[in-house]
Amino acid sequence: MMKTVGVIGLGTMGAGIAEVFAKAGLNVVGVEVTDPALEAGRRNLDRSLDRQVDRGRLTAEGRREILDRIQLTTDFADTASADLVVEAIPERMELKRDVFTRLDAVCGPDTILATNTSSLSVSEIAATTRRPNQVLGMHFFNPAPVMKLVEVVAGDQTDPAVVARVEELASLLGKTTVTVGDRRGFIVNRLLLGYLNQAAKLVGSKVATADEIDVALKTTGLPMGPLTLADVIGLDTCVEILDCIHADSGSPRHEAAPILRELVASGRLGRKSGGGFYDRGTDPAADLSDERAGELVLELVGPHVSEGQAMADSGYASSADIDTAMRLGCGYPNGLFGLLNEG
Known part of the structure; x- marks a missing residue:
């Protein structure tokens, strides 16, 4: 059972993914590259949760519990002990490959690395790591707290056991998965x-x-x-x-x-x-x-x-x-x- 997940990138999508994990009871390490970006990510989380409190879908206590599970940082090394790290940065291959290179260097050998890419090659992203068998796509839809679908994308070398663990996690999150191979754009x-x-x-x-x-x-x-x-x-x-x-x-x-x-x-x-x-x-x-x-x-x-x-x-x-x-x-x-x- 996974206990801690990392989320790289806290824009609207990344913050939503972090919220989904925290609501499911997991500890979350949210990472941004600069302090201003980190503060923007914090505001994204606050806005989403405040809106839910205002609409009666979440209590003030529930809001605090969710935020207490989320650690915000600019240090990639804080994801070292995570069971899974999900990258949710802009759709530029060079940026994603850089992030995966950095994650591969600091994360433990058993950490699964996932990309939220909606259209890029998972296998090409995985090739920048020393663990392509532990890299896959975990494509959430926006807004992540609301949308029920996750496309799970197996790269050319992804271990089927890794796919199964992520499918199980997505189910815990209340999501429905469709699992496919690595074809641009997926389904x-x-x-x-x-x-x-x-x-x-x-x-x-x-x-x-x-x-x-x-x-x-x-x-x-x-x-x-x-x-x-x-x-x-x-x-x-x-x-x-x-x-x-x-x-x-x-x-x-x-x-x-x-x-x-x-x-x-x-x-x-x-x-x-x-x-x-x-x-x-x-x-x-x-x-x-x-x-x-x-x-x-x-x-x-x-x-x-x-x-x-x-x-x-x-x-x-x-x-x-x-x-x-x-x-x-x-x-x-x-x-x-x-x-x-x-x-």
Whole structure:
């Protein structure tokens, strides 16, 4: 049974992961590289927990107990005795490899090292350590305290026993796991970003407006349309992930739409910058006939489902795991394969 975990990086995602571990009763060592970053991480934790107290989901005593389990530090060596360390820093390979080199040097020989990467190669990250058999992906979804999915990613050399220990831990955290091999984007981002990208291409080629697409796709039961979702994720983030996946897949489906690059170059990054496909506070609105809505649904959902079927046919993930991943990771009410039946 794991007792102590480290979390490297205390941005919104890392702080959320630290909170999840502490709520489950584990001791947490939260690490940042500078004192200002550490204070920002502390504020992230405080904001999240204070919000839960204000909403009656957590008592003041419970808040104190959670924070008492979290040690904040700028010293990587404080993770030396951790059973597991999870890295949650920006999606840049050189940064992640540097972190894993440092962790490998200070952590005990039995410590498992995990990356929260959403799209990079786990095996490439693991190669910088002397323990690639003890390195794997543990991909949480944002916000980590709320989202129930964790993609567990085995690298080329990951020991199956290590995978099993992390799956057991995720269950203790109240998460549902899907376990896959090391393919860029894994299940969720590989499928989701291709779908979002195709929606952007339709806008760029003036086949449809963003409003028309999002209004049409909401008829399938999705919580939001693809271009609204792209704005939420961040268009710069979408481009970064697409570039990573495209380098692996070579598929035109993952080649970032020119309109995405144009919007990013103009500073329209989505909600975080005030506007992307939509200005902040603007909701999609379009007067569509049922026929036109159906055409757009088929145009986007058909290839989306086909890509998922190809993933299942390749043996990378089962249809059941794909449905679970898209339901819990993206809010698809009945998974990916139920989308065509919902419109």
